[in-house]
Amino acid sequence: MHILVTFALDAEFAPWRNSRLFRPGKWGLADAHWTEIGGAKVGVVLTGIGPRQAALKASEIVWESNEPVRVCISAGLAGALRPEYKLADVLAARAVSSGGAPRARELRVIDCDPSLVALAGECGARIAAGIHTADRVISTAAEKQVLAAAADAVEMESFEVVKQSRAYGVRSVVIRAISDTAEEDLPLDMDRILTADGRVSTARVLGQLLRRPGALPGLLRLGSRSKRAAEALAHFLDAYVTALARQTSPVTARSSAGEHGWNAVLENEVEKRPA
Numbered sequence: 001m002h003i004l005v006t007f008a009l010d011a012e013f014a015p016w017r018n019s020r021l022f023r024p025g026k027w028g029l030a031d032a033h034w035t036e037i038g039g040a041k042v043g044v045v046l047t048g049i050g051p052r053q054a055a056l057k058a059s060e061i062v063w064e065s066n067e068p069v070r071v072c073i074s075a076g077l078a079g080a081l082r083p084e085y086k087l088a089d090v091l092a093a094r095a096v097s098s099g100g101a102p103r104a105r106e107l108r109v110i111d112c113d114p115s116l117v118a119l120a121g122e123c124g125a126r127i128a129a130g131i132h133t134a135d136r137v138i139s140t141a142a143e144k145q146v147l148a149a150a151a152d153a154v155e156m157e158s159f160e161v162v163k164q165s166r167a168y169g170v171r172s173v174v175i176r177a178i179s180d181t182a183e184e185d186l187p188l189d190m191d192r193i194l195t196a197d198g199r200v201s202t203a204r205v206l207g208q209l210l211r212r213p214g215a216l217p218g219l220l221r222l223g224s225r226s227k228r229a230a231e232a233l234a235h236f237l238d239a240y241v242t243a244l245a246r247q248t249s250p251v252t253a254r255s256s257a258g259e260h261g262w263n264a265v266l267e268n269e270v271e272k273r274p275a
Contacts, residue, residue, distance in 0.1 A: 001040040003241060004061060004170075005073045006161050008049045009199075011226065012076045016234035017044070029060040037238070038245030047157055048199060051098070051135055054157035058164035071116065071172070071244065072165040074158040075237060077229050078131060078176035079138060081148040085126070085178050087225055088232040091153055092120030093131040093174040098159040107132075107150055110162050116173035116244075123240045128152035131174050133159035139186040153178065175240070177233035179226040186222065 004027065007013040013033070022033035022044065033044040047057040061069065078091065085091065094117055097107045109130070121127045132151035138144055147154055158174040165172040180186060192208060209216055 001070045001245065002068055003040050003042045003071045003073065003244065004069045004165075005042060005044045005075050005237065005241075006047050006054070006058070006157070007044065007076045008047055008054070008155075008157050009076075010046055012230050012233070013044055013046065015227075015231040016237055019234060019238065027061050030057055037241045040241065040245035042241055047161070050156050051133055051160045055160035055164060058161045069165065069168075069170045072161065072170050073116075073237070073241075074161040074172065074174045075233060076155060076157065076176060077179040077226055077233070078153040078155040079144060079180045079184075080153050080178045080182045081132070081144050082152055083182050085128075085153060085181070087178055087181060088229045089178045090125045090232055090236045091128040091131065091176050091178065092117050092125040093128045093152070093158075093176070095130045096133060096158045096162050096174050097130055097151055098133045098135075108159070110159065110166060112162065112173045113171040116171060119243060119247075120173060120175060120240060123243055124236060125175065125240075131155060131158060131176060133157060137186070137189075139189065141183050141185055144182050148182065175233070175237065177229040177236075179229040180222065186218075 010017075017033060020035050020037075022035045025032050025034045025043075027043045027045055030045045035042050035044075045057060045061060047054040074096075080086075080089075093112055094114075095109050095111045097109045099106060099108050117127060128151075130151040132147055132154045134147075134154050134156055137156070138147060138154050144154070153176055155176055158176070162172045162174065189208065209219070
């Protein structure tokens with residue numbers, strides 16, 4: 001069994017990488033980190049921040065690889081949209097959405113694989129009705145309150161990763177750890193510190209801090225809390241992938257895209273729902 005795990009940034013992956021021996025390699029055209037857990041081959045790919053980067057990286061794996069993906073886990077950190085979710089809570093989403101409030105009238109929604117979600121719950125994750133993929137960083141508590149009508153948490157990659165996976169018959173799930181709560185504002189304009197390829201620019205961070213030195217304590221606090229959330233996520237993923245590898249029946253999926261084509265799969269899998 002080949003299991004793909006995606007993160008946006010190395011900082012999200014670092015605690016898991018440091019706890020296991022991962023070797024560098026390739027998955028399709030993408031750089032990957034490989035390990036073996038319970039007989040399953042696990043490949044980790046960093047996509048960069050944002051839906052565009054996630055779509056590009058996922059296509060490099062799913063379309064161009066000779067290593068068939070059997071399960072895809074879109075992992076990383078997320079911001080809570082509802083007060084019941086606390087720092088370092090690990091969420092498994094029944095569905096992932098894109099679009100919708102506050103910029104559109106409708107959400108695009110893809111359901112995650114129910115058996116993968118159920119297994120995540122058995123391993124200790126909190127089951128969330130939905131996680132929303134935004135096209136920009138949601139920085140303020142006021143913005144989070146608006147999105148709370150549509151989802152439980154927000155991030156920027158999972159919808160595209162799941163969409164690419166489902167188009168090729170790959171069962172997928174979204175697993176995210178909470179790094180900032182619904183009541184919190186982020187300390188900087190996070191969109192302004194990202195590069196075109198979805199990385200964090202140290203120079204841009206320093207530039208913002210020069211203009212807003214009072215943001216430094218909040219930025220340090222966010223870094224510390226993000227590390228704690230990433231550590232909780234690493235602990236969960238190790239247990240979850242181990243349980244997945246131990247299942248008596250291998251997780252397999254017939255490629256609907258090969259039979260019906262890309263557009264037919266998206267018509268079947270992507271449901272539009274009122275925001």
